[in-house]
Amino acid sequence: MARILVVEDDPAMRDAIRSILERSGHDLSLAGDGAMGSRMLRAGAYDVLLLDIGLPFVDGWEILRSLGTGRTPSVIVVSARGEERDKVQALDLGADDYLAKPFGADELLARIRAVPRRAHPEAVAAPAIQVGEVVVDLRRRSVTRSGVEVRLSPTEYGLLARLAREAGTVVDHRTLLRDVWGPSHVHERNYLWTFVQRLRQKLEDDPHHPQIIVSVGSRGYRLGGPPNPER
Numbered sequence: 001m002a003r004i005l006v007v008e009d010d011p012a013m014r015d016a017i018r019s020i021l022e023r024s025g026h027d028l029s030l031a032g033d034g035a036m037g038s039r040m041l042r043a044g045a046y047d048v049l050l051l052d053i054g055l056p057f058v059d060g061w062e063i064l065r066s067l068g069t070g071r072t073p074s075v076i077v078v079s080a081r082g083e084e085r086d087k088v089q090a091l092d093l094g095a096d097d098y099l100a101k102p103f104g105a106d107e108l109l110a111r112i113r114a115v116p117r118r119a120h121p122e123a124v125a126a127p128a129i130q131v132g133e134v135v136v137d138l139r140r141r142s143v144t145r146s147g148v149e150v151r152l153s154p155t156e157y158g159l160l161a162r163l164a165r166e167a168g169t170v171v172d173h174r175t176l177l178r179d180v181w182g183p184s185h186v187h188e189r190n191y192l193w194t195f196v197q198r199l200r201q202k203l204e205d206d207p208h209h210p211q212i213i214v215s216v217g218s219r220g221y222r223l224g225g226p227p228n229p230e231r
Helices: 011-023 034-043 060-067 084-092 105-119 154-164 173-180 189-203
Strands: 003-007 027-031 048-051 074-079 097-100 129-131 134-137 142-145 213-216 220-223
Touching: 003 011, 003 034, 011 027, 011 105, 027 034, 034 060, 048 060, 060 074, 074 084, 074 105, 084 097, 084 189, 097 105, 105 154, 134 154, 142 189, 154 173, 154 189, 154 220, 173 189, 173 220, 189 213
Parallel strands: 003 027, 003 048, 048 074, 074 097
Antiparallel strands: 129 134, 134 142, 213 220
């Protein structure tokens, strides 16, 4: 079961989330404001952060900015702000997912179940895939660039590993969204675009002219060049 920190200032919402997650056996910690949530994040280790945006003392945007890159926990923003611009801003600041209030228990649990799938995608027989100076070791779940480890968030790694399992082959947008975020996200192109840009910033020599993660028209993305037909 996941170790989850819930940062939510509405007592009724906090109690509802606690009831849902405790019944499912998760290891749960609760914070009623942003300052407390920030202290708990610094002091503890969590798999998932459920983060409201409109928090007293320290708001959710500031908490997202403070997390940095290559970090755990995975962040699911839980907010009454359902506008597309809020979702895009949350993703740009490092959130992995966005759940608009109100939501049902099944939807919340489905989002949490997707977290370990992204962080620990299925292993494959091939020990490593190399594209240029980038090596994706699927067995060890590590990524290096020119021999230096690249720190990735769980979702960044999950997306890269999904592409690596079919390196040289185009993986369409819907398949990537379904396999990395889940079936409810197959139309969420903003998720995919945002995380591809994050990976390019970390892996490419020139993110504006990518050679590692390549866009293939409107079809999808490919890790590296196409397969060599002579092999």
